[in-house]
Every structure is written in C-alpha cells, then in structure tokens.
Amino acid sequence: MNRLxxxxxxxxxxxxxxxxxxxxxxxxxxxxxxxxxxxNKKDTFIDIGAGTGSMTIEAxxxxxxxxxxxxxxxxxxxxxxxxxAKRFSLENVDIIHGIAPKDIWHxxxxxxxxxxxxxxxxxxIFDWMDEKLVSNGRVVMNFITIENLYKSIMEIKSRNYIDxxxxxxxxxxxxxxxxxxxxxxxxxxxxxxxxxx
Amino acid sequence: MNRLxxxxxxxxxxxxxxxxxxxxxxxxxxxxxxxxxxxNKKDTFIDIGAGTGSMTIEAxxxxxxxxxxxxxxxxxxxxxxxxxAKRFSLENVDIIHGIAPKDIWHxxxxxxxxxxxxxxxxxxIFDWMDEKLVSNGRVVMNFITIENLYKSIMEIKSRNYIDxxxxxxxxxxxxxxxxxxxxxxxxxxxxxxxxxx
Amino acid sequence: MNRLxxxxxxxxxxxxxxxxxxxxxxxxxxxxxxxxxxxNKKDTFIDIGAGTGSMTIEAxxxxxxxxxxxxxxxxxxxxxxxxxAKRFSLENVDIIHGIAPKDIWHxxxxxxxxxxxxxxxxxxIFDWMDEKLVSNGRVVMNFITIENLYKSIMEIKSRNYIDxxxxxxxxxxxxxxxxxxxxxxxxxxxxxxxxxx
Amino acid sequence: MNRLxxxxxxxxxxxxxxxxxxxxxxxxxxxxxxxxxxxNKKDTFIDIGAGTGSMTIEAxxxxxxxxxxxxxxxxxxxxxxxxxAKRFSLENVDIIHGIAPKDIWHxxxxxxxxxxxxxxxxxxIFDWMDEKLVSNGRVVMNFITIENLYKSIMEIKSRNYIDxxxxxxxxxxxxxxxxxxxxxxxxxxxxxxxxxx
Numbered sequence: 001m002n003r004l005x006x007x008x009x010x011x012x013x014x015x016x017x018x019x020x021x022x023x024x025x026x027x028x029x030x031x032x033x034x035x036x037x038x039x040n041k042k043d044t045f046i047d048i049g050a051g052t053g054s055m056t057i058e059a060x061x062x063x064x065x066x067x068x069x070x071x072x073x074x075x076x077x078x079x080x081x082x083x084x085a086k087r088f089s090l091e092n093v094d095i096i097h098g099i100a101p102k103d104i105w106h107x108x109x110x111x112x113x114x115x116x117x118x119x120x121x122x123x124x125i126f127d128w129m130d131e132k133l134v135s136n137g138r139v140v141m142n143f144i145t146i147e148n149l150y151k152s153i154m155e156i157k158s159r160n161y162i163d164x165x166x167x168x169x170x171x172x173x174x175x176x177x178x179x180x181x182x183x184x185x186x187x188x189x190x191x192x193x194x195x196x197x
Numbered sequence: 198m199n200r201l202x203x204x205x206x207x208x209x210x211x212x213x214x215x216x217x218x219x220x221x222x223x224x225x226x227x228x229x230x231x232x233x234x235x236x237n238k239k240d241t242f243i244d245i246g247a248g249t250g251s252m253t254i255e256a257x258x259x260x261x262x263x264x265x266x267x268x269x270x271x272x273x274x275x276x277x278x279x280x281x282a283k284r285f286s287l288e289n290v291d292i293i294h295g296i297a298p299k300d301i302w303h304x305x306x307x308x309x310x311x312x313x314x315x316x317x318x319x320x321x322i323f324d325w326m327d328e329k330l331v332s333n334g335r336v337v338m339n340f341i342t343i344e345n346l347y348k349s350i351m352e353i354k355s356r357n358y359i360d361x362x363x364x365x366x367x368x369x370x371x372x373x374x375x376x377x378x379x380x381x382x383x384x385x386x387x388x389x390x391x392x393x394x
Numbered sequence: 395m396n397r398l399x400x401x402x403x404x405x406x407x408x409x410x411x412x413x414x415x416x417x418x419x420x421x422x423x424x425x426x427x428x429x430x431x432x433x434n435k436k437d438t439f440i441d442i443g444a445g446t447g448s449m450t451i452e453a454x455x456x457x458x459x460x461x462x463x464x465x466x467x468x469x470x471x472x473x474x475x476x477x478x479a480k481r482f483s484l485e486n487v488d489i490i491h492g493i494a495p496k497d498i499w500h501x502x503x504x505x506x507x508x509x510x511x512x513x514x515x516x517x518x519i520f521d522w523m524d525e526k527l528v529s530n531g532r533v534v535m536n537f538i539t540i541e542n543l544y545k546s547i548m549e550i551k552s553r554n555y556i557d558x559x560x561x562x563x564x565x566x567x568x569x570x571x572x573x574x575x576x577x578x579x580x581x582x583x584x585x586x587x588x589x590x591x
Numbered sequence: 592m593n594r595l596x597x598x599x600x601x602x603x604x605x606x607x608x609x610x611x612x613x614x615x616x617x618x619x620x621x622x623x624x625x626x627x628x629x630x631n632k633k634d635t636f637i638d639i640g641a642g643t644g645s646m647t648i649e650a651x652x653x654x655x656x657x658x659x660x661x662x663x664x665x666x667x668x669x670x671x672x673x674x675x676a677k678r679f680s681l682e683n684v685d686i687i688h689g690i691a692p693k694d695i696w697h698x699x700x701x702x703x704x705x706x707x708x709x710x711x712x713x714x715x716i717f718d719w720m721d722e723k724l725v726s727n728g729r730v731v732m733n734f735i736t737i738e739n740l741y742k743s744i745m746e747i748k749s750r751n752y753i754d755x756x757x758x759x760x761x762x763x764x765x766x767x768x769x770x771x772x773x774x775x776x777x778x779x780x781x782x783x784x785x786x787x788x
Binding site: 153 | 225363
C-alpha cells in the first residue's frame with residue numbers, strides 16, 4: 001500500500017479506498033471538487049455526507065496543519081471512513097456519526113465545506129453555514145438531482161454568497177476488452193461552488 | 198494576488214492565470230489530469246506543449262522539492278509561462294523554447310510526463326519516453342481529436358505500459374444571466390493515463 | 395433545392411434552412427424532439443417560440459393531413475418561418491406573430507405541443523394547455539436553463555400529466571481539419587415530454 | 592398496442608419493442624440516426640447488425656413504398672426482428688440470418704445503409720458498399736468503441752465519400768424517485784454519416 005500511495009502524493013485512485021455499498025465520489029469528480037474548494041494547509045474543513053470518506057481523506061492529505069471533520073449518517077459509512085483514514089494514516093480527522101446540521105452545531109467555524117449528500121436538508125445546512133462558514137469561506141456541493149441543484153442555486157442567490165460557479169461533469173470511461181476500447185457513460189454530476197461574502 | 202492565491206492552496210481559478218491567445222487547459226481538466234499524474238513532492242516532471250503554463254504552475258505547486266520542466270514551441274507561450282511562473286512565485290521550473298522530443302533529449306529522467314499538445318509527434322514522444330520516463334513513471338495526455346487519441350492508445354498498447362486509463366470529460370458551465378442559469382457546453386477532452394512497467 | 399430535399403424524405407440538414415440570427419434547434423435535438431412528439435399525420439400541432447421554424451417545417455412534413463401552427467414573437471423569426479415554409483413547400487402551416495399563450499387562445503384544440511422558447515411564461519402556457527391540449531395529447535419542451543427545467547417539472551407534476559420523460563442530450567460535433575477530427579462540444583439541451591391524462 | 596402506436600405515427604418508445612438480451616439502439620440514438628439517413632419513401636435500405644430490429648422497424652415505417660432488409664447473426668435477434676416486424680405490421684422487410692457482407696452480396700443496390708453492429712468487418716462492409724451502395728446513397732454508422740470509430744473514419748476518407756459527419760451523442764435520463772429526478776448517464780454513441788459520391 002505505502003509504495004503505491006506514499007503520503008506526499010496528490011491524486012488517489014478509487015481502487016485504493018476500502019469501499020462498501022455506500023456510494024463513493026469518483027476520482028474525477030473528487031479532484032474537480034477539491035480544486036473548487038481551494039484548500040489551504042491550515043483550513044478547518046467538513047465533509048457533510050462523507051460516505052466512504054474519499055473526499056475526507058484526499059482533503060485531509062492537503063490540510064496538513066488544519067482540521068478535518070466528516071459527518072455521515074450510516075453506520076457502514078462511519079466504518080469505511082474510519083478504515084480509510086487509517087489506511088492513509090490520516091490523523092487530523094474527526095468522524096461524526098449523525099445528521100447534518102443537527103449534529104454539527106457544536107463544531108468550530110469552517111473555512112471550507114463540502115456537501116456530497118444532503119438527505120434533503122439543504123435549507124437547514126445553509127442556515128448552519130450562515131453561522132459556521134467564515135467570511136471568504138467556500139462551499140462546494142455535488143448533486144445528481146435537478147431538484148437539489150435548483151434549490152441550492154436558490155439558497156445561494158438568496159444569501160450572502162458571491163462567485164457562484166455551477167458546472168455539470170460527464171465522465172465516460174474507456175473499458176478495454178481484447179483489442180477495443182468501449183466508452184461507458186457514468187452519471188453526470190452537478191458541482192456548485194460559491195464563496196461567502 | 199497573494200491574498201487571493203496563497204502559496205499553500207490547491208486549486209487555481211482560470212482567471213488567476215495570465216492568458217493570451219494560446220489555448221489553456223481549463224480548471225476542471227487540469228485538476229483531473231493532475232490527479233491522474235499522482236504527483237509526488239520530489240518528482241521530476243515535464244509539461245510538453247505547455248501553452249500558458251497552467252499545468253506547469255499547478256504541478257509545480259505540488260512538486261515542492263522536485264524539478265519541473267515546460268516545453269513550448271510558441272514565443273507567446275514562453276512569455277506567458279514565464280509570467281505565470283513569476284506570478285505564482287514558482288522557482289523550480291525550467292522553461293524550454295522548442296519542439297518535443299527534439300529539444301528535450303538532454304533533460305534528466307522524468308517521473309511524470311504531461312502531454313497537452315503533441316503537434317503530431319506522438320510516436321517520437323513515445324520513443325523519447327522509452328528512454329526518459331522512469332520505470333513506474335506515469336504519463337498523462339489530453340486530446341481533442343479522435344486520431345491522436347487512437348494513435349496514442351495504439352502506442353501505449355504496443356509498448357511496455359500498464360494500467361492504461363482512457364476517459365472523456367465533458368464539462369458544461371452554468372452562466373448566470375439575470376435570474377437564470379444557462380448551461381453552456383465546452384469541448385470534451387479525452388484524458389489518457391498509463392504507468393510504465 | 396428539390397433535388398437535395400425531396401418532399402417525401404425524413405431528416406433535414408441544418409444547412410437547408412434559411413437562418414438568421416434567431417437561434418435554431420439543431421438537427422439532432424430536432425429529431426429527438428420530433429420522436430418524443432409521436433406525431434400522427436392527422437395531428438393538430440403547435441410550435442411555441444418557433445424561431446426559424448425548423449421544428450415547424452419538419453413536423454409539418456409528417457403531419458400531411460393535419461394542421462400546423464407556429465407562434466413567434468420576433469419579426470425576424472416570422473420572416474424566417476415564412477421563408478422556410480415556402481422553401482419546403484409546406485402549405486398546412488399558420489404562422490402567428492405574437493406571444494404565447496396570450497395570442498393563441500383562439501386556436502383549436504391541439505394534439506401535440508412543442509415548446510422551444512418560453513420567454514418565462516411557463517405557468518401561463520401550462521394553464522393554456524389545461525384547456526387546449528387534448529386528452530392523451532403530448533407536450534415536448536426544450537430547455538437550456540436549470541430554472542425553466544425545474545419549473546416545468548413542477549408544473550407537470552402538479553397537473554394531470556403522465557409518462558413524464560426528462561432527458562439531457564449533449565452533442566459533440568467532429569470538425570475535420572486537414573487530417574484530424576476535432577470534437578467540439580455544443581450546448582446540452584434538456585428535453586421534457588409528457589402525456590396529458 | 593394499435594391504440595398506443597398507430598401505423599401513421601413517427602417516433603416509437605423503446606418500451607413498445609419486444610426485447611431480449613440483444614442490445615437495442617435507444618430511441619434518441621435511433622431518431623438521430625434515422626434523420627441522418629435522410630430516408631425516402633421509395634428507398635431500398637439495409638440494417639446491418641439489426642439486433643432487435645428497432646431501426647429496421649422505424650425505417651420501414653418511413654419507407655412505405657420501398658424495400659427494407661435486415662441482417663443479423665444471432666438466432667435470438669432474428670426471432671426478435673420477426674416478432675417486432677409483426678407487431679408493427681411491417682410487410683416490406685426481408686430478414687436475413689447471417690453475417691455481413693458475406694451473406695448480402697446477392698441483394699440489390701442500396702440507397703441507404705445503417706450499420707449498428709460490425710462485428711469487426713468494417714473494411715469488408717466498405718468493400719461491399721463500393722459495389723452495392725448507389726451514387727448519392729448514404730451510410731450511417733453507430734459506434735461505442737474508439738477503434739471502430741477511427742477505422743471507419745479512415746475507410747470513409749480513403750474511398751469516394753463526401754459530407755462526412757461525425758458526432759457523439761451523450762444522453763442522460765432522468766429517473767423519478769418520489770419527488771426527485773435523478774439524472775442517469777447512458778453510454779455515449781458515436782454516429783458517423785456520409786454520402787457516396
């Protein structure tokens with residue numbers, strides 16, 4: 001493991017994470033989302049709806065002197081995040097079993113927030129960010145549904161955010177079979193990012 | 198500038214680069230390509246067909262203890278790369294005005310190679326990598342044409358590479374006009390990556 | 395002209411239409427939208443926001459024994475639709491200069507409705523369809539904005555429609571330059587279709 | 592059935608075809624491919640690698656006074672094409688169990704050729720078209736692999752074809768779950784069309 005993925009590398013293959021049945025943010029979506037977060041090594045960061053923890057881990061690698069939080073509602077997710085944090089020797093991460101924003105009001109102020117799974121609490125999470133996301137802090141969100149995308153755009157527009165960026169990323173993966181390369185579609189992901197004023 | 202983009206951040210907005218008429222790898226493609234390169238802080242890396250130098254700069258940020266080379270055939274490109282390296286205080290980069298592989302045979306062995314523009318010399322660059330890319334080193338390529346994509350897949354298959362990964366990324370950008378978000382398509386990019394045996 | 399496009403052919407190249415600065419539904423989007431309309435040769439059909447009339451013309455070709463209406467607010471559009479109808483010898487089309495639904499309340503009941511441009515009157519057009527779209531009639535809509543897409547989904551869900559189908563189509567066009575084929579992205583289009591109960 | 596899909600309608604829902612395990616050209620790809628074929632009602636047309644026969648059927652609907660051939664190598668495919676032709680009351684279709692071009696040299700000259708599955712015989716099929724596709728006749732091909740796409744572009748360029756058109760279509764389908772619309776990616780399809788000089 002350590003030879004394949006030394007601590008100082010950036011960019012982690014999906015295969016290196018322990019995965020269960022919990023959906024995982026794929027490498028391509030993860031790297032774009034990480035870029036949009038504009039991470040600093042001293043950031044305080046939270047991964048909301050952390051799933052397998054792939055975003056938590058890769059963000060944690062870059063936040064070498066900061067603090068990383070991950071919240072996930074499923075027990076299986078909590079186990080996977082814990083296992084992956086261990087696998088990548090990540091020591092600056094607090095893993096919270098619970099629901100956002102209900103169970104994260106006690107946390108310190110955040111410089112960066114990633115939202116991978118909202119479970120429908122978009123408005124509540126924005127209320128929480130009104131209080132907990134610092135000025136000039138950034139939020140990055142991943143969506144697969146039109147409704148959550150639309151509602152989040154509306155929340156951002158009605159609150160004090162600037163530089164909103166909305167993209168859709170559609171990744172096609174080539175699968176090598178004998179001597180051909182079949183291009184297989186994946187679910188396109190909407191990525192919203194914005195900066196708090 | 199320094200307040201917007203402190204040295205320790207990862208993820209750079211396209212707007213922060215000095216840009217001319219030279220085509221630039223966009224943020225989303227850049228971050229995925231950087232991820233596929235699996236950069237190490239001590240890597241020796243070359244950006245072939247560096248254009249504005251956006252890949253050179255962002256790779257250079259991560260290769261804090263290594264060495265970065267950029268080769269570009271256009272004078273305007275050389276000026277942009279130089280200016281961008283200065284803007285981001287990058288000191289570990291050698292900028293070469295010339296054509297690959299003709300003008301890079303004197304360079305040391307590379308751990309990672311990024312090819313953003315081939316100018317049609319695909320076979321020659323693979324010949325160069327046969328000698329200059331280290332074992333377990335990685336190559337990442339960006340393409341917009343079917344022909345260069347196909348030829349590169351053939352080169353990789355006929356030489357000693359493993360773990361070939363072929364993807365196509367199609368990014369749609371939302372443009373905010375009054376109270377609507379128009380989704381505008383960008384050119385899809387093929388990204389190939391592979392590891393030398 | 396007639397040699398290039400005989401009356402009995404299906405499938406019209408974009409180049410065969412007279413085009414101004416008015417946006418035109420491209421061939422690929424047009425053919426999918428036409429398919430979703432499930433046109434019958436005896437249909438009464440309206441193209442709302444007809445633009446250059448490309449949908450009007452191609453639908454009119456299939457509705458050989460029915461009736462086709464086109465409404466468009468721009469004078470330039472009206473001229474283009476008129477010219478294109480003439481070019482393709484379409485005689486069963488009524489072209490209305492005006493705004494929907496304000497200027498189409500006097501029309502007969504419709505079997506099929508295509509909405510290419512709403513100008514923001516989505517709710518009003520659905521009110522009009524409540525009265526003017528027959529039972530088992532179909533509506534097909536094209537969108538490029540998240541907001542209009544979302545609002546239309548909400549209208550369909552809150553009224554008596556079934557079989558809602560939401561797709562996004564992203565077309566990339568190969569441009570041949572000397573001996574290469576550059577793949578160029580176009581704006582992705584959302585297509586909604588539904589059947590009235 | 593007949594109420595859902597009367598003979599005179601254009602545009603057939605995927606659900607109306609009898610389907611087995613044989614891959615089927617989806618509605619959106621079918622309607623774009625049909626458009627690119629520029630069908631005439633008196634055409635002689637062949638669907639090579641006809642699969643379930645969905646292209647055969649929908650082309651046959653438009654070729655009301657012409658002749659339609661379908662060739663398929665799998666027995667299951669032959670059964671499905673036969674069943675679908677019956678379901679849609681298509682009487683102008685000859686179904687051939689065999690391999691192209693080996694088993695279609697005895698057929699008359701074609702006005703239009705659709706190639707949905709090549710089984711790797713691209714060059715041989717082009718040799719066959721050199722003889723059997725009429726001047727000004729059109730060929731439309733669907734691909735999912737880079738290699739077949741590339742080879743077909745090369746064949747078209749090296750023979751007497753004009754107006755080559757290469758597109759990639761990526762369709763995302765919205766799946767309604769309770770009150771949300773999840774956008775699910777499908778495999779992108781390359782569609783090549785060209786006209787023989």
